Amino acid sequence: MSEIVLETRNLVRDYVIGGGLFRPSRVIHAVKGVSLKLEKGKTLAIVGESGCGKSTLARMITMIDAPTAGELLIDGEQIDIARKTLTPEQRRKVQIVFQNPYGSLNPRQKIGDVLMEPLIINSDLPAAERRDRAFSMLLKVGLRPEHFNRYPHMFSGGQRQRIAIARALMLNPRLLVLDEPVSALDLSVQAQVLNLLADLQDEFGLTYVFISHDLSVVRYIADEVMVMYFGEAVEYGTREEVFSNPQHEYTRTLFAATPRADVESIRRRLARKAA
Amino acid sequence: MATTNTKETSAVSLEDGAAIAVTRRERLAEFWYYFSQNRGAVIGLAVFVVIVAIAVLAPLIAPHSPSLQNRDALLLPPVWQEGGRWSFVLGTDAVGRDILSRLIYGARFSLFIGLVVVSLAVSVGIVIGLVAGYFRGAIDTVVMRMMDIILAFPSLLLALVLVAILGPGLVNAMIAIALVQQPHYVRLTRAAVMAEKGRDYVTAARVAGAGNIRLMFKTILPNCTAPLIVQAALSFSAAILDAAALGFLGMGAQPPTPEWGTMLAEAREFILRAWWVVTFPGLAILITVLAINLMGDGLRDALDPKLKRS
Amino acid sequence: MALLEIENLTVEFETAAGTLRAVDGISLCVEEGEVLAIVGESGSGKSVSMLAVMGLLPWTATVKADRMAFQGRDMLNLEPAERRKIIGKDISMIFQEPIASLNPCFTVGFQIQETLRQHTDLDRAARRRRAIELLEAVGIPDPQERLGSFPHQMSGGQCQRVMIAIALACDPKLLIADExxxxxxxxxxxxxxxLLMDLQARTGMGMILITHDMGVVAETADRVVVQYKGRKMEEADVLSLFERPQHPYTKALLAALPENAVGDRLPTVADFSLDDTPYTGARP
Incomplete structure (x- = not known):
């Protein structure tokens, strides 16, 4: 049996809203007890609509926010950032790529500095070594050497997303959380980035948590699928199970709502319209 | 939109990496290139350099001592007016001191006051604003209420009270003015920090392991500078004028000191009889402030990577 | 006679880096009762050409065309006042960001009635009745109550419904829906x-749907125009476009859809040997 990289047990996250002078505060349950297990080298896709708690879950897995209750295990090691500060070794293991490629890069940092920053913080490599590593990573994600000294605004969305992926990989993570990494990109660029992600997964043996609202992308990239609805995991299984035999009502609604771009459904629609 | 193909670019050798490191000199050259694109900024810089040079070389340039009173030449008009004399090019004041010499020496004090006050206010304001905006919560509430209290007082009154406590004198006056000005920077910094803090690149730096100090000063602060530079350039003049007001009330630079603001304040009663006594110090302040504002604009643009082309 | 005819439309922007041609010789026409989809990726000029029709481009833009006519009326040399009579009444538009498209300071009812006041001579009570009718038509529950709601009190979907209600207020002949x-x-x-398809079928208006999503195209359009970098690549009815795409770019777009993936790599546009000029510098 292969190793489990990520495991969560009953992860809960509540937000307390308001609580002004004259108003009682309300508690929002963003994530209500999610449990999952993910093996090395696999891709888990988390699907759901805005506000379903998938991004909150991603932030907990990435150890940005502490869970209100429940356990998070990375590589079998229990993580609790509310009580114990992370060691650099633990920090390094999980990295994240955000949805919006325009907001995720510091506009005042050159690409080279973006890539070297994680090394400066987490390692004591000499400057030359840092630069070599950043440089080879830049080439690995399909950018050119002359991009090293440019600022983020000089790049297109797809290129920025490549840079964000490169930055996430600088620390050799075990697990990469991809929070809607392609939903802000054009179709053709989306294909390039998805290919890149697949290549990198093979090369580095990466484990992905892929958050998305786009079922066609999920169907393409995922090994396992979790469907979230109002903070709960209403469906969780392998890709085949979920797509061929959805159990929950909401999953079926979601599938039905996804636009179909095949000739058969166009024919059917046109026939309906003609009638 | 075009992105490169992985296969062909990985063929490029790593050796190019060596050439990629940028020296400090190149950075400076790049900065100057973008700064010099803005013609106003270059003019501002030139004027400012001239003023600084005048201030430094004051003893060599000034035709008279700034505090020498010429009893035979009281309120003499400038040279181009009837009754003007070549030895007092810009005329003399009510006690017969040469205005040109006083302006030249005054540049020393006024620039000094402006620079010290602004840098004091900026540095303290930025740190407090960063802390308040970054940590929020109770710290934020306490700090911001304190700033509101400072802002609620008329600034001159507050400065007066402070000088009264610290004791009169130029240095104490500068500290007082800096303290009165600094809430503006706190508010500006805090607002900018709060806007930037939620951005993804900050979270990304945190995930990369950056601590609070690094996040505050290296990641967030550089993205908050644009409004601060503008505010700093503008408050330079306010500093000079406030220092003058304190001097006028006997709490700042003491009378014989040739300081622009003090000169302006002293000359108020002659505004109808002898326009030159008031006009020239005013012009000096105006030109300096304008030069600094122009420079500030250029600085802001040159430091903004978004305006750069590859 | 076609509802909207555009021949050889070119839009150029003056930018600091020189002239940028956003739309390059586009021709298209929309018939009454037809749904035309314009597909393209960002930078393909699909929104700009429609904004040019609406006269909503900033002053930096130069619009040139051999012909631009709405119901046979020339739109190019129209006085601004004349143009305003057509825009918003006979041609209306809805946008991508529903919440940002509504003015947060006014109630939904006010914003609908405002449009009615501009373009119709209904009195106050009639405008109110019509507003309720419209909200009902776009499927908002309790329309009477909802007239007094502010945009921030509604969800994104509901705001888009309100936008549609405003767009439909004067029974437009042509609705342009931008993403x-x-x-x-x-x-x-x-x-x-x-909802849009239902309203379109009921009113028989012409519709231009701007989108980047092939799935949306497949579900809605009668005819499709594929645009790339300001040029028209292909025009076809929806079935033949999906069945037998002619242009390499269209083929590439369809192949890049993850649901059409064969094997474990997605083909990219570059694989279809399209001249793909490298990205240079910042966009305007």
Missing amino acids: PTTALDVTIQKQILD
């Missing part, structure tokens, strides 16, 4: 698209 569902969730997208 109407891109900011919405899939289930909401489905509802909004169904």
